[in-house]
Amino acid sequence: MTRSTSGHYSRTAAQSPAGGHHTLAETESAVSERLANLELDMGSMAAVQNVYRAANAFRNHLESTVLAPHELTWTGWVVLWVVWIWGDIETRHAATEAGISKGTLTGVVGTLEGRGFLTRRTHPDDARRVLLALTAKGKRLMSQVFPEFNREEARLMSALSTDEVATLTQGLRKAVASLDD
Amino acid sequence: MTRSTSGHYSRTAAQSPAGGHHTLAETESAVSERLANLELDMGSMAAVQNVYRAANAFRNHLESTVLAPHELTWTGWVVLWVVWIWGDIETRHAATEAGISKGTLTGVVGTLEGRGFLTRRTHPDDARRVLLALTAKGKRLMSQVFPEFNREEARLMSALSTDEVATLTQGLRKAVASLDD
DNA sequence: CGCTGACCGTTTGGACCCGAACGATTTGGG
DNA sequence: CCCAAATCGTTCGGGTCCAAACGGTCAGCG
Numbered sequence: 001m002t003r004s005t006s007g008h009y010s011r012t013a014a015q016s017p018a019g020g021h022h023t024l025a026e027t028e029s030a031v032s033e034r035l036a037n038l039e040l041d042m043g044s045m046a047a048v049q050n051v052y053r054a055a056n057a058f059r060n061h062l063e064s065t066v067l068a069p070h071e072l073t074w075t076g077w078v079v080l081w082v083v084w085i086w087g088d089i090e091t092r093h094a095a096t097e098a099g100i101s102k103g104t105l106t107g108v109v110g111t112l113e114g115r116g117f118l119t120r121r122t123h124p125d126d127a128r129r130v131l132l133a134l135t136a137k138g139k140r141l142m143s144q145v146f147p148e149f150n151r152e153e154a155r156l157m158s159a160l161s162t163d164e165v166a167t168l169t170q171g172l173r174k175a176v177a178s179l180d181d
Numbered sequence: 182m183t184r185s186t187s188g189h190y191s192r193t194a195a196q197s198p199a200g201g202h203h204t205l206a207e208t209e210s211a212v213s214e215r216l217a218n219l220e221l222d223m224g225s226m227a228a229v230q231n232v233y234r235a236a237n238a239f240r241n242h243l244e245s246t247v248l249a250p251h252e253l254t255w256t257g258w259v260v261l262w263v264v265w266i267w268g269d270i271e272t273r274h275a276a277t278e279a280g281i282s283k284g285t286l287t288g289v290v291g292t293l294e295g296r297g298f299l300t301r302r303t304h305p306d307d308a309r310r311v312l313l314a315l316t317a318k319g320k321r322l323m324s325q326v327f328p329e330f331n332r333e334e335a336r337l338m339s340a341l342s343t344d345e346v347a348t349l350t351q352g353l354r355k356a357v358a359s360l361d362d
Numbered sequence: 363c364g365c366t367g368a369c370c371g372t373t374t375g376g377a378c379c380c381g382a383a384c385g386a387t388t389t390g391g392g
Numbered sequence: 393c394c395c396a397a398a399t400c401g402t403t404c405g406g407g408t409c410c411a412a413a414c415g416g417t418c419a420g421c422g
Contacts, residue, residue, distance in 0.1 A: 030267065031266060034265070034266065035328075038328055038331075041331055041334060041338075044334040044335045044337065044338040044346060046350050047334075047349055048243075048337060050350045051232060051236050051353060052239065052240065053357060054353040055235070055236030055237075056236075056280060057357045057360050058232060059233065073380095075407085075408065090370095091371065092369090092370070097203065099234065099237060100408085101409070101410060101411080102370080102371065102372085103371085103411080107408070107409085108407085126417075127416075127417055127418085128369060129371080130370085130371065147216075147219055150225070151222075153229045154222035156225065156228075156229060156356060156359075157222075157225040157228050159356055160355055160356060164355075165224045166224060167352065168228055168352040168353070169224070169227050169231045171341055171345050171348065172231040174340050174345075175238075175337060175338060175341060175349075176238045177340070178337075178339065178340035179337070254377065254378075254410095255378090256377085256378065257378095272400085273399095273401080281380095282379070282380060283400085284382090284402075285380070287402055288377080288378070289377085292376095292377070304400095307388070307399090310401080311400085
């Protein structure tokens with residue numbers, strides 16, 4: 001699975017054919033023409049578009065270069081990573097850490113369980129709860145893949161200086177934090 | 182549809198229950214412990230996580246506050262926006278502009294067509310191609326929703342100064358551009 | 363002890379996401 | 393004129409994503 005990217009808002013985009021892809025400058029121009037009467041916050045529009053575009057680019061790149069060869073999807077990886085970091089973990093907590101809904105977690109865990117990477121078992125004290133743990137196979141996979149994954153993360157950010165990366169992270173945290181208020 | 186967020190890599194996350202969500206600092210600590218022997222690029226890891234987290238937060242916020250009340254999903258909105266900006270457009274170009282695969286575009290267009298927002302017709306010169314256009318209903322919808330959408334985009338970025346927003350956008354463009362090379 | 367409300371994970375229905383394969387159409391060369 | 397290669401959008405199979413509803417379990421109150 002290879003996700004691609006160049007779209008403004010969505011997750012992926014095919015390689016741009018001739019005449020098929022407009023630059024952001026062209027896009028902003030077209031928007032200004034269409035809505036000449038309105039006051040637009042072009043700065044925020046560009047920021048939101050670029051955040052989404054970058055997220056897709058990163059996910060696509062990491063999936064195609066590191067994860068897909070190991071039969072992993074982005075979200076499968078995230079869930080494995082959460083269980084790996086925190087050890088035996090309840091599904092409701094894993095969903096929160098992984099940033100997905102409980103229903104989605106059930107499905108993703110089913111996929112990972114089917115591939116032999118982790119197991120689920122009923123909580124000893126509370127039959128409502130389910131505990132997740134990595135299998136031996138899952139642990140070997142994480143030890144092998146995480147360094148590769150982090151190297152590619154470093155490559156993704158290599159065009160920016162250390163200060164620029166830190167500033168980027170800070171700005172994003174600030175924007176997200178203001179949503180949680 | 183209300184997507185939520187606090188996850189590190191994934192698109193959404195439920196509101197964090199007690200003990201269910203660890204801070205990024207706690208997460209980085211746990212990762213350092215687990216991989217004490219390896220050299221990790223924590224700065225890049227944090228950046229990638231925060232980009233993805235912010236993208237999810239923005240998508241979820243804009244879907245729940247602006248789009249869902251109009252029976253729109255994030256990607257449905259993106260496709261309508263692309264057709265609105267560029268007028269009659271071929272499906273392959275719309276997919277590229279919207280940043281989704283051709284197969285996904287077929288499905289999304291089916292949904293939007295079913296809701297009466299746009300139409301498809303065969304290209305007059307080439308029967309392989311399909312042209313998309315907004316209906317009158319779709320045009321009214323865009324004129325109504327876009328200002329709301331842009332206002333919410335502005336709110337999303339309101340915790341940052343104009344310069345910080347511009348710096349953020351620049352850094353993201355830089356990282357993504359280095360991928361396209 | 364029994365009942366009610368809350369919590370948990372799963373299921374349901376609908377939407378999206380991809381790459382690969384397919385059938386229809388077009389193009390260009392022999 | 394015919395055929396092979398390329399292009400297009402759709403279909404297929406599998407994965408993900410959500411909210412809401414459901415059945416099972418637990419906690420606490422009367």
